[in-house]
Amino acid sequence: MYSKKYIETRLLQHFSGKETFSREELFDFLRQFEPDLKESTLAWRIFDLKQKDRIKDVAKGIYSLEHKRPFKPQADDLINKIGSLITNSFLFNSCNIWTTAWLNDLTELQATSFLYLVEVDRGSMEQVFFLLKDKGHFSNVFINPDSKVIEHYISEQPNAIIVIPMISRAPTMKVNGITIPTLEKILVDLYCDPRLYFAFQGQQLDNIFETALSGYEINYSRMLNYAKRRNRDDDLKEFLRKNQNLRKVVSSIIE
Numbered sequence: 001m002y003s004k005k006y007i008e009t010r011l012l013q014h015f016s017g018k019e020t021f022s023r024e025e026l027f028d029f030l031r032q033f034e035p036d037l038k039e040s041t042l043a044w045r046i047f048d049l050k051q052k053d054r055i056k057d058v059a060k061g062i063y064s065l066e067h068k069r070p071f072k073p074q075a076d077d078l079i080n081k082i083g084s085l086i087t088n089s090f091l092f093n094s095c096n097i098w099t100t101a102w103l104n105d106l107t108e109l110q111a112t113s114f115l116y117l118v119e120v121d122r123g124s125m126e127q128v129f130f131l132l133k134d135k136g137h138f139s140n141v142f143i144n145p146d147s148k149v150i151e152h153y154i155s156e157q158p159n160a161i162i163v164i165p166m167i168s169r170a171p172t173m174k175v176n177g178i179t180i181p182t183l184e185k186i187l188v189d190l191y192c193d194p195r196l197y198f199a200f201q202g203q204q205l206d207n208i209f210e211t212a213l214s215g216y217e218i219n220y221s222r223m224l225n226y227a228k229r230r231n232r233d234d235d236l237k238e239f240l241r242k243n244q245n246l247r248k249v250v251s252s253i254i255e
Contacts, residue, residue: 007030015029024061078161080176096120106208119170128163210243
């Protein structure tokens with residue numbers, strides 16, 4: 001009988017050259033040491049490996065040995081002020097706030113002016129807009145702007161605050177009590193809304209995806225499920241396939 005430590009060492013050796021591997025591949029590998037291993041017991045083996053941080057989830061039934069950085073951006077003073085205003089108003093159930101300043105960690109070209117995105121329920125957008133202007137005393141607030149406003153006004157603002165509608169069940173997380181998007185959501189939004197994120201398209205978008213997917217923990221099921229909610233999952237898969245560097249990372253997930 002092989003010890004768990006020995007099997008784990010062999011597992012690390014066996015899958016060390018692969019970006020990802022499937023549940024079926026892991027099952028086949030473990031059965032070399034436990035020929036009678038049942039599917040029901042496999043779930044416990046996988047749970048144990050994840051608890052020990054030996055393997056990571058990257059999608060449903062897809063795992064990786066790589067220990068990449070978690071995406072944990074810091075909320076700056078402006079985000080904290082916006083979040084506090086909205087939270088203390090007691091008028092809104094939820095909001096989601098982030099800034100394109102975080103993208104400087106994902107691209108070579110360092111921006112000096114940023115967007116601050118405030119996502120709220122569509123029916124609350126106007127109230128939030130006036131709350132930020134009247135009580136927050138922000139002069140650079142825009143509500144769901146069209147292409148003309150983005151081109152002629154927002155592009156000239158150093159820290160424009162934009163109130164946009166929230167997409168339900170979008171992947172988010174909490175930082176210091178403020179709800180912010182996960183990296184998966186940010187990537188999908190950049191891809192799906194080139195009108196708003198015009199400064200991050202073309203080669204910039206490729207670079208952002210390459211840096212994010214190669215250097216940060218990504219849950220691909222979460223990313224593609226959110227893209228599906230935006231009716232762009234097939235388009236996003238095609239975008240990933242066309243980029244040779246991205247295709248190497250996600251081939252087992254998007255094929």
